[in-house]
Amino acid sequence: MGRTLARPDPRYSSGKLFARLWRDYLRRHWPLMTLALLVMMIEGSTLGALSWMLEPLFDRVFLGGETGLIWWVGLAILGLFVIRAVTLVVSRTLLTRISLASSSAMQVDLTRHILGLDQAFFQHNPPGALIERVQGDTIAVQGVWSTFITGAGRDAVSLIALFAVAISIDPIWTATTLIGAPLLILPTAVAQRYIRKKTAQMRSQSGQRATRLDEVFHGIAAVKLNRMEDYQMRRFATIVDAIRRAQVKMTMSQTMIPAMIDVVTGLGFFGVLLLAGGEIAAGQRTVGEFMSFFTAIALAFQPLRRLGGLAGTWQTAAASLERLYRLFDTPPAITSPATGLRPDPAQTTIRLEGVRLSYGETPVLRGLSFTAEAGQTTALVGPSGAGKSTVFALLTRMIDPDSGRITIGGQDIRALDLPALRDLFSTVAQEAALFDETIRENVLLGRTDVPAPALARALQAAHVTDFTDSLPQGIDTPAGPRGSSLSGGQRQRVAIARAILRDAPILLLDEATSALDTASEARVAEALADLSQGRTTLVIAHRLSTVRNADKIVVIVDGQVVEEGTHETLLVQGGTYASLCRMQLTD
Numbered sequence: 001m002g003r004t005l006a007r008p009d010p011r012y013s014s015g016k017l018f019a020r021l022w023r024d025y026l027r028r029h030w031p032l033m034t035l036a037l038l039v040m041m042i043e044g045s046t047l048g049a050l051s052w053m054l055e056p057l058f059d060r061v062f063l064g065g066e067t068g069l070i071w072w073v074g075l076a077i078l079g080l081f082v083i084r085a086v087t088l089v090v091s092r093t094l095l096t097r098i099s100l101a102s103s104s105a106m107q108v109d110l111t112r113h114i115l116g117l118d119q120a121f122f123q124h125n126p127p128g129a130l131i132e133r134v135q136g137d138t139i140a141v142q143g144v145w146s147t148f149i150t151g152a153g154r155d156a157v158s159l160i161a162l163f164a165v166a167i168s169i170d171p172i173w174t175a176t177t178l179i180g181a182p183l184l185i186l187p188t189a190v191a192q193r194y195i196r197k198k199t200a201q202m203r204s205q206s207g208q209r210a211t212r213l214d215e216v217f218h219g220i221a222a223v224k225l226n227r228m229e230d231y232q233m234r235r236f237a238t239i240v241d242a243i244r245r246a247q248v249k250m251t252m253s254q255t256m257i258p259a260m261i262d263v264v265t266g267l268g269f270f271g272v273l274l275l276a277g278g279e280i281a282a283g284q285r286t287v288g289e290f291m292s293f294f295t296a297i298a299l300a301f302q303p304l305r306r307l308g309g310l311a312g313t314w315q316t317a318a319a320s321l322e323r324l325y326r327l328f329d330t331p332p333a334i335t336s337p338a339t340g341l342r343p344d345p346a347q348t349t350i351r352l353e354g355v356r357l358s359y360g361e362t363p364v365l366r367g368l369s370f371t372a373e374a375g376q377t378t379a380l381v382g383p384s385g386a387g388k389s390t391v392f393a394l395l396t397r398m399i400d401p402d403s404g405r406i407t408i409g410g411q412d413i414r415a416l417d418l419p420a421l422r423d424l425f426s427t428v429a430q431e432a433a434l435f436d437e438t439i440r441e442n443v444l445l446g447r448t449d450v451p452a453p454a455l456a457r458a459l460q461a462a463h464v465t466d467f468t469d470s471l472p473q474g475i476d477t478p479a480g481p482r483g484s485s486l487s488g489g490q491r492q493r494v495a496i497a498r499a500i501l502r503d504a505p506i507l508l509l510d511e512a513t514s515a516l517d518t519a520s521e522a523r524v525a526e527a528l529a530d531l532s533q534g535r536t537t538l539v540i541a542h543r544l545s546t547v548r549n550a551d552k553i554v555v556i557v558d559g560q561v562v563e564e565g566t567h568e569t570l571l572v573q574g575g576t577y578a579s580l581c582r583m584q585l586t587d
Contacts, residue, residue: 011329012322014314020325021141024109025102036094040154043087044303046080048161051296053077055169059288091154103142110134110324118334119398128211133327136206137320155303162300169293170285176275177268177297187260192315195253199319202246209239218482254313258305265301272297334397336418343416343424345505347409348536349374350395355404357390357559364390365401365559372552374409377537379547381580382556388540389430391556392508395538396422408506426504430511430540432495434483439468440475442483443497450501461527462497464490500531507537513546521546544581553577 010016026033057073111134166174216223216232223232276293279285350372357365365387372378380388393399394406397413406413413421434442443458444450459465459475467490471477483491496512512528513521525546541547548567555563555570555577563575570577 012318012325014318017318017321017325021321025105026098029098029101032094032098036091036098039087039091039094041157043084043091044154044157044159045161046084046087047158047299047303048165048296050077050080051162051292051299052165053080054295055286055288055292057288058291059286099142103138106138106141106324107134110138110327113328113330117330117332119393120333121330126211126214128209128214129207131214132203132207132210133323136210137203137324140203140320141317141324155306158303159300159307162296162303165296166293166300169289169296170276173272173276173293174297176271177265179268179271187256191253191256195250196315196319198246198250198253199316200323202243202250203320203323205239205243205246209236209243212236212239250316254316261305265304269297334400334418337415339415340417341411341415342420343411344409345424347374347411348424348505349407349409350378350506350536350538351405351407352391352394353405353407355394355401355406357387357394357399357401363559365404367404368556368559368561369404370554370561370564372536372538374536375534376551377532377539377549379539379541379550379553380556381541381544381547381553381577383580384542386556387559388556389510392427392510392538392540395506395508396425396427424504424506425508426499426502426506427508428492428495428499428510428512432483432488432491434479434486434491434494436481437479438473438476439464439479439486439494442479442494443475443501445498447501455501458497458501461500461530462493463527464493464497467493496528500527505535507532507535509537510540511542512539544577544584555580 053073053076056069114130114134163174166177212232212235216236223229272293276285276290280287280290351370353369355365355368356363368387368391370378380391382388390399394401395408395413397418400414408416408421408424440455443455443464456465459468464475468475468477477485479485479491479494483494486494492512499507507528509528513525539547539550547553550567552564553567553570554561555575557576563570563573563577565573571581
């Protein structure tokens with residue numbers, strides 16, 4: 001981390017980050033931002049007017065005895081405070097609207113971008129870290145937008161107005177108050193760099209915290225059964241403590257800039273008192289002039305501190321912005337080709353030709369070649385880790401091979417439109433992925449064009465109605481987080497109903513009935529057999545009794561095809577398949 005920050009990437013400099021932020025999210029709100037800026041300018045200018053009004057108040061009313069003028073001065077000061085109150089409400093409302101709209105748009109865009117990335121990205125980026133990017137980093141930026149714009153608008157105008165009053169009274173006094181300002185340049189630059197470093201560290205650790213919580217809560221059963229509560233708490237506490245230390249150091253660095261401004265301002269006040277005191281005593285300056293000047297500088301103190309703190313506040317936002325834009329700049333490795341060819345649903349013969357794939361240094365497929373004929377059922381069998389499930393990921397282009405060729409209907413799948421390619425498949429995986437929604441929504445998956453009779457047939461064919469009919473809410477019963485309200489067999493039946501309803505020309509079954517009891521397995525297997533009629537079906541199964549009727553059985557060992565044929569011919573050959581069958585019969 002330190003080496004990376006020692007040599008910042010020029011693509012993510014503060015100026016370029018703000019330019020991208022303006023172009024992508026703030027520019028669309030420029031009318032409201034302009035209005036908010038104008039309102040804040042009015043609010044900021046009232047401080048200058050207030051300090052200016054003190055000179056006639058002291059010289060003409062208090063010392064000069066013009067009592068009739070007190071009403072006009074008093075009403076003018078009251079009016080200034082009313083204007084400040086109104087402009088405060090209007091400006092904050094406008095800025096809140098802009099910041100929330102911008103951060104919400106960023107969250108939506110970032111989530112859309114992440115969903116478009118390939119499977120390999122998610123293998124290296126855990127869900128908790130991605131949630132922290134979408135939620136934590138965008139919220140961190142959101143809070144800064146209104147602060148930054150407020151500082152750039154109201155406080156800058158306040159300073160201009162207040163220093164204009166101060167200069168009009170005495171330029172030398174004003175210069176004296178700023179005599180120590182050059183001392184702030186180097187410490188401010190060092191503090192900004194340190195703030196950005198610590199913020200980046202804290203945001204990364206926040207992602208680790210979210211990941212740890214996600215894993216603990218997802219694996220809560222394993223945590224309890226293995227009595228890992230104390231172990232997991234120690235790991236979580238270590239991460240939280242690191243975040244706490246980084247937060248403390250970052251806060252200390254952020255407050256150093258306003259603190260140094262306090263010291264410099266104090267030096268300026270001291271110099272002005274020494275200079276002005278003699279002039280007032282000699283009658284060269286009036287008390288009203290000094291009070292007006294003193295008030296202007298005193299009122300400038302808070303805007304100056306806030307503007308000084310903006311440097312640290314911006315570096316906090318810049319660290320989150322850099323993390324967000326680095327993610328935005330991560331391109332998907334798998335995209336639709338420019339040709340955008342659409343597959344022919346009637347031509348579904350699948351061929352793998354010399355396909356090789358490695359995960360890092362570990363080879364998974366070593367020149368895999370076989371053909372799954374259109375309209376037939378092809379079973380992939382072999383020991384665990386042979387690469388069978390990887391074949392399904394390759395067919396749907398969740399991943400791409402290192403070399404070799406995969407065709408469907410004679411067309412290379414890398415030349416096909418990606419959404420159209422995936423529309424060819426209905427899939428039932430070994431682990432049914434259910435969402436924290438109702439059973440109905442888990443079957444429909446967002447589709448709104450499914451007639452009620454078609455849904456009812458799919459539910460009945462997958463034997464979902466066997467258990468939903470006894471539920472008080474029927475298919476509108478919530479499935480729970482990750483389907484936890486349903487048993488393993490029930491979750492699998494919901495997944496099978498999805499595949500039936502999808503009605504795609506190619507069916508991929510990865511241990512589709514593994515979680516079912518014997519009676520349910522027989523019924524669902526019959527439903528899947530009906531569904532596979534006229535479709536190109538690929539089946540992965542460890543229980544060989546479920547694939548003995550397949551048109552072709554492909555035996556894969558160590559990422560290579562070692563045998564092909566029907567159940568009977570492979571038994572006669574007495575090779576790997578026959579050995580697997582004997583082992584299962586023995587078991």
